[in-house]
Amino acid sequence: MHAQEGAEFRPKIHGRRTGRKLRPGQQQLMDVLLPRLAVAAEKPVDLKALFPERPEAIWLEVGFGGGEHLADQATAHPTTGLIGCEVFRNGIASLLGHIEKRHLGNVRICTEDARMLLDALPAASLSRVFLLFLDPWPKKRHSGRRFINTESLNRLAMLMKPGAELRIASDDPVHIAWALAHASNHPAFSWTARTAADWCVRPQDWPATRYEQKAVAAGRQPMFFRFLRR
Numbered sequence: 001m002h003a004q005e006g007a008e009f010r011p012k013i014h015g016r017r018t019g020r021k022l023r024p025g026q027q028q029l030m031d032v033l034l035p036r037l038a039v040a041a042e043k044p045v046d047l048k049a050l051f052p053e054r055p056e057a058i059w060l061e062v063g064f065g066g067g068e069h070l071a072d073q074a075t076a077h078p079t080t081g082l083i084g085c086e087v088f089r090n091g092i093a094s095l096l097g098h099i100e101k102r103h104l105g106n107v108r109i110c111t112e113d114a115r116m117l118l119d120a121l122p123a124a125s126l127s128r129v130f131l132l133f134l135d136p137w138p139k140k141r142h143s144g145r146r147f148i149n150t151e152s153l154n155r156l157a158m159l160m161k162p163g164a165e166l167r168i169a170s171d172d173p174v175h176i177a178w179a180l181a182h183a184s185n186h187p188a189f190s191w192t193a194r195t196a197a198d199w200c201v202r203p204q205d206w207p208a209t210r211y212e213q214k215a216v217a218a219g220r221q222p223m224f225f226r227f228l229r230r
Ligand SMILES: C[S@@+](CC[C@H](N)C(=O)[O-])C[C@H]1O[C@@H](n2cnc3c(N)ncnc32)[C@H](O)[C@@H]1O
Pocket: 015, 016, 062, 063, 064, 065, 066, 085, 086, 087, 088, 091, 112, 113, 114, 115, 132, 133, 134, 135, 147, 209, 210, 211, 212
């Protein structure tokens, strides 16, 4: 179901929305800065209005966590517009802190479930999409909760321009096999890897996320996948 159809589609969120109480400075950012950067997913998103400065490209990060990767990409690519989508309040507050500290003018934030945002974005509008360490839901009975599935990949295929890049990372073997099978079997995406180094080593232009650092500290091996929209 798409926002364009005017329906009130609110998928069930399985992860946490809230954590520890925000500090007063973070609450202030949520009250004052967030409304200026917010992307409403209930209706079709007008990218020209969202980014009046007309960025060269629009990139999307789903589930940005604390926003370290998104803020680093926005800093490294000032002429790109980045949309981050995250439902966890403390993560949103963390990204707002990075935006304020670094004076980033090219980031917008959607605080709704990413599936709603995918329905609201215009076709062929995205040049890069990041799905980094999304909740793996490794138990078979929870597999329906995984964000990566045929439906979301179909939708991303519509939203991504030809040649656009889809980056996926995970440290969970069950989720890695699942994501790889879904993306590499999808007719709209081709996997760029040629050698094992292509998925075992994080590329230089791909900053580490907080979750990746935790995974490595715990002895887990993250994997990094790049697909191109055909
Ligand atoms: C395991 S954390 C990883 C965070 C970050 N990408 C990192 O690597 O540090 C997954 C994040 O995805 C967010 N998330 C999961 N499903 C989501 C959805 N459907 N829409 C938006 N955010 C989602 C969660 O709230 C959580 O913060």
